[in-house]
């Protein structure tokens with residue numbers, strides 16, 4: 001048996017097509033949609049991701065505002081830029097590219113953002129809303145990679161109701177929020193959150209129907225239940241190449257696989273655009 005591929009690239013392209021129609025409708029009604037990005041420092045990976053976000057905006061008709069700052073930018077200088085975007089009416093939503101240089105406290109920066117403009121869904125108020133709201137449709141932005149995982153599965157008609165999902169990784173962008181999303185009543189999965197301190201990982205992997213690997217440790221997942229659905233969202237660079245958390249040898253016995261690269265990454269980009277368009281639609285409805 002060989003797994004079917006959850007094709008993030010093709011799915012993201014379809015989502016972008018849908019979003020361009022919504023952006024055009026907003027424009028026709030006199031509303032601009034604009035994404036801002038703040039990049040601090042010279043990390044080539046981060047610069048590539050930010051470049052991709054602006055390319056995506058151009059494709060779907062979203063205006064974009066790019067703020068690139070040097071590595072030695074102080075926390076106060078960065079806070080001033082955050083304030084500028086909070087107050088800029090052309091900016092519907094924005095992101096601060098992570099990770100930030102070590103001398104800057106990420107939590108302080110995320111908290112200073114206007115929650116209504118938080119296109120990444122990482123402001124503590126938006127994460128708190130995800131914690132608090134189990135039943136109703138969400139009306140605040142959700143973190144892009146978790147949303148990308150859920151949407152990728154839904155668009156391949158994979159029902160998670162009653163499934164046991166093992167999340168490996170406890171980071172704020174993926175591991176922690178994805179479990180909250182998956183246990184909402186409309187999805188109804190049962191979630192176990194494992195991490196690098198978990199001592200019985202192979203035992204948990206042997207039981208899981210779905211594995212979402214987001215630990216950022218190259219090929220650390222070496223076993224899975226036959227027929228499992230595997231989503232690889234971990235990113236490491238080995239010899240300069242993007243490498244996921246899941247050993248590709250497992251693809252043979254899985255039912256569905258979202259590889260890395262080519263799986264959830266393009267969905268993360270599409271969900272960012274989705275968050276900006278939803279924010280613009282909320283503004284237009286006011």
Ligand SMILES: Nc1nc2c(c(=O)[nH]1)N[C@@H](CN(C=O)c1ccc(C(=O)N[C@@H](CCC(=O)O)C(=O)O)cc1)CN2
Nearest residue numbers: 049095096097098099120144242261262263265266268
């Ligand atoms: N503010 C944020 N910072 C970071 C986030 C985030 O969601 N918000 N996530 C990651 C980086 N990221 C987006 O910012 C991101 C990562 C990967 C991809 C992607 O499309 N990956 C490709 C492979 C790319 C490659 O070859 O390097 C794929 O999976 O096919 C998009 C966005 C950390 N920072």
